[in-house]
Amino acid sequence: MKVAISSDFFTALSKLPKTQLNKTIKLVEKFKSNPKSPGLNYEKLHFASNMHSIRVDGSYRCIVMSPEKNDVYLLLWVDNHDDAYDWAKKHKCTVNSQTGSLEIIQATHDIEAISVSEQPANDAFFSKFKDKQLLKLGVKEELLEHVKSINDENELDEFRKYITEEVYEGLFYLLSGDSYEDVYNYLYAENNTDVAEDDFTKALDNSSSKRTFYVVEENDTELMNMLNAPLEKWRVFLHPSQSKLVEKEYNGPVRVLGGAGTGKTVVAMHRAKQLASNASLFGNKKILFTTYTKNLAIDILENLKKICDEDVLSNIEVKNLDQWVYEFLTKNGYKNEIVYADKTKALWEQALTLKSNELDLSDGFFKEEWERVIQANSVGNLNDYIKVSRAGRGTRLSRAQRKLIWEVFEEYKLLLSAKNYKEPSDAMRDVRTLLKNSETDSLYAHIVVDEAQDFNAEAFRLLREIVPEAKNDLFIVGDAHQRIYGHKVVLGQCGVNIRGRSKKLKLNYRTTDEIRKWSVALLNGEKIDDMDDGVDTNSNYKSLYHGPSPLVEGFSSYEEELHYIEEYIKNLKKDDENSRICIVARTQKIIDSYSNYFTDRNVSTIKISRNTKDNISNNGIRLATMHRVKGLDFDHVIIASMNNGVVPLEFTQKSDEQQIEDEKQLKEKSIVFVAATRAKKSLLVTYYGKGSCFLNSK
Numbered sequence: 048m049k050v051a052i053s054s055d056f057f058t059a060l061s062k063l064p065k066t067q068l069n070k071t072i073k074l075v076e077k078f079k080s081n082p083k084s085p086g087l088n089y090e091k092l093h094f095a096s097n098m099h100s101i102r103v104d105g106s107y108r109c110i111v112m113s114p115e116k117n118d119v120y121l122l123l124w125v126d127n128h129d130d131a132y133d134w135a136k137k138h139k140c141t142v143n144s145q146t147g148s149l150e151i152i153q154a155t156h157d158i159e160a161i162s163v164s165e166q167p168a169n170d171a172f173f174s175k176f177k178d179k180q181l182l183k184l185g186v187k188e189e190l191l192e193h194v195k196s197i198n199d200e201n202e203l204d205e206f207r208k209y210i211t212e213e214v215y216e217g218l219f220y221l222l223s224g225d226s227y228e229d230v231y232n233y234l235y236a237e238n239n240t241d242v243a244e245d246d247f248t249k250a251l252d253n254s255s256s257k258r259t260f261y262v263v264e265e266n267d268t269e270l271m272n273m274l275n276a277p278l279e280k281w282r283v284f285l286h287p288s289q290s291k292l293v294e295k296e297y298n299g300p301v302r303v304l305g306g307a308g309t310g311k312t313v314v315a316m317h318r319a320k321q322l323a324s325n326a327s328l329f330g331n332k333k334i335l336f337t338t339y340t341k342n343l344a345i346d347i348l349e350n351l352k353k354i355c356d357e358d359v360l361s362n363i364e365v366k367n368l369d370q371w372v373y374e375f376l377t378k379n380g381y382k383n384e385i386v387y388a389d390k391t392k393a394l395w396e397q398a399l400t401l402k403s404n405e406l407d408l409s410d411g412f413f414k415e416e417w418e419r420v421i422q423a424n425s426v427g428n429l430n431d432y433i434k435v436s437r438a439g440r441g442t443r444l445s446r447a448q449r450k451l452i453w454e455v456f457e458e459y460k461l462l463l464s465a466k467n468y469k470e471p472s473d474a475m476r477d478v479r480t481l482l483k484n485s486e487t488d489s490l491y492a493h494i495v496v497d498e499a500q501d502f503n504a505e506a507f508r509l510l511r512e513i514v515p516e517a518k519n520d521l522f523i524v525g526d527a528h529q530r531i532y533g534h535k536v537v538l539g540q541c542g543v544n545i546r547g548r549s550k551k552l553k554l555n556y557r558t559t560d561e562i563r564k565w566s567v568a569l570l571n572g573e574k575i576d577d578m579d580d581g582v583d584t585n586s587n588y589k590s591l592y593h594g595p596s597p598l599v600e601g602f603s604s605y606e607e608e609l610h611y612i613e614e615y616i617k618n619l620k621k622d623d624e625n626s627r628i629c630i631v632a633r634t635q636k637i638i639d640s641y642s643n644y645f646t647d648r649n650v651s652t653i654k655i656s657r658n659t660k661d662n663i664s665n666n667g668i669r670l671a672t673m674h675r676v677k678g679l680d681f682d683h684v685i686i687a688s689m690n691n692g693v694v695p696l697e698f699t700q701k702s703d704e705q706q707i708e709d710e711k712q713l714k715e716k717s718i719v720f721v722a723a724t725r726a727k728k729s730l731l732v733t734y735y736g737k738g739s740c741f742l743n744s745k
Contacts, residue, residue, distance in 0.1 A: 307724035308557030441704035499525030507541035559594035684726035
């Protein structure tokens with residue numbers, strides 16, 4: 048006997064009044080234990096094939112399907128009596144004969160009501176595909192001619208209500224230019240298509256069915272957690288492309304790319320869970336889950352607790368990499384202090400007093416050369432510097448010039464040493480040295496890396512050293528469109544060979560398509576790398592959800608902007624008092640001013656900081672810099688004070704090289720891209736005085 052619950056059921060559950068929600072959860076617990084229990088009060092629905100209702104209370108019903116030829120029970124919907132029955136009249140649960148998937152579709156199509164393109168059918172985009180091809184993608188036979196008349200994305204969106212999510216997705220990818228073979232393999236390669244139309248048991252085993260149905264296991268504690276937080280469907284429902292990445296065995300490192308909201312972190316967490324569940328197979332070594340910032344690591348650990356039991360979670364260590372390096376070195380008696388720009392600024396000023404008058408180079412050039420050439424390539428002496436490649440640097444240097452430049456670097460190194468200071472890259476190299484000289488076995492069985500685009504070359508060399516080359520050694524997820532900290536890295540040059548093991552996620556589950564389009568437009572014309580000397584693109588990046596277009600509002604003064612945002616938030620709260628709202632700005636100073644304003648008006652606010660997790664049970668307005676919202680999401684995002692001079696931020700230190708200035712500009716665009724794509728339902732952008740130049744380009 049199999050019991051499964053549809054994704055739609057969880058959506059309906061989340062909308063129930065609290066009393067009925069609690070009653071339904073108790074009913075589901077009883078149902079999953081024994082769906083044949085006489086106490087469930089089944090009532091046959093004669094107007095719908097194989098459908099029944101079960102009583103929640105006097106007013107509410109669950110809709111259940113139990114096919115006659117299968118010992119399968121499917122929990123499909125829950126609502127008040129009349130609406131539940133109306134849902135059952137309009138929907139049916141069937142096995143798609145072409146894909147072998149179990150799907151919930153409209154019971155009937157009002158074919159005459161479907162608007163089609165006025166363009167001749169033989170000229171429309173999908174007319175070039177054979178009926179057999181479209182049927183294999185899951186298109187119903189009675190809809191073939193209508194699908195073949197669709198010519199663009201807008202027409203496809205209008206048609207969406209007549210087709211399943213996976214069919215819509217497949218048609219979109221074809222419109223985006225993907226080949227038919229790639230689209231079919233992406234959606235259905237793992238499916239068993241040899242499934243009879245009445246074999247619901249077999250259909251439930253297909254990967255594409257698992258994006259819609261959750262099969263209940265015995266003693267399923269994960270399900271009960273899910274029922275108590277029904278909107279967090281990422282816990283159990285994965286897209287087939289995500290499931291494939293989570294479950295597959297790899298012969299080495301794998302890199303996963305994907306636009307904002309495509310579920311890269313979700314995949315990484317499920318991958319860590321899957322590996323940790325088998326930790327006993329790898330000498331009881333743990334899995335290291337690492338990311339770039341501390342607050343992201345905190346957030347990831349909290350989410351892993353939602354999908355892992357205690358035994359599995361005990362096999363996963365979650366740390367941002369800088370913290371891991373610090374703790375490792377401390378355990379090994381490290382005497383140096385790891386320092387950042389706030390403590391090295393004075394040392395640079397002192398070292399630069401040795402700059403030769405023969406060098407017509409700015410002070411900024413030296414810092415950039417140090418970071419992008421010396422540290423990135425582990426250059427330790429003058430001879431190495433003379434020989435090292437400076438590809439990507441705009442200023443050509445002679446051998447004599449390098450000797451003069453090295454004098455400044457040598458002085459800077461001596462000043463660091465005198466204070467027992469080490470920069471993070473130096474500390475990582477020291478860890479690598481300790482690991483190479485150690486006789487102990489490797490520290491971890493596997494490493495999962497999130498937000499990989501912000502890691503530098505030395506970080507990847509260290510990760511390569513921490514875990515040995517083996518099956519499933521490194522699982523790396525990232526998106527260079529969201530790079531806001533580091534610089535371009537080529538994984539292959541860091542000893543991480545991903546050749547033949549590069550994957551991409553395409554479907555945005557977080558934002559509306561309107562927000563996605565607005566955000567992607569920020570980066571139009573920019574060349575974005577794929578972290579391995581290739582180029583990435585957002586051309587086939589799509590959201591399945593729709594909502595209002597982002598709103599951009601300008602004001603003559605800061606006070607006008609403040610008052611507008613205050614009223615805007617009041618209206619959002621009127622519609623949904625529990626909605627999560629975040630005001631985002633480029634600098635901490637701006638955030639502090641907003642915090643003071645709302646605090647003076649007794650409005651509850653929460654500043655998102657580096658070292659704390661966001662408590663979602665607190666209903667206050669979130670306030671955060673653009674950097675701090677990375678990895679988070681909110682129902683509504685307000686990007687405030689997007690003024691000229693603030694976005695992009697005017698840096699006091701200008702580079703001599705245009706390439707460096709272009710990189711700074713791209714990073715500023717990426718910061719806004721990250722902030723905008725945190726929004727799930729709506730995005731408001733405000734400014735006062737003169738707006739950002741980024742707004743003029745949109």
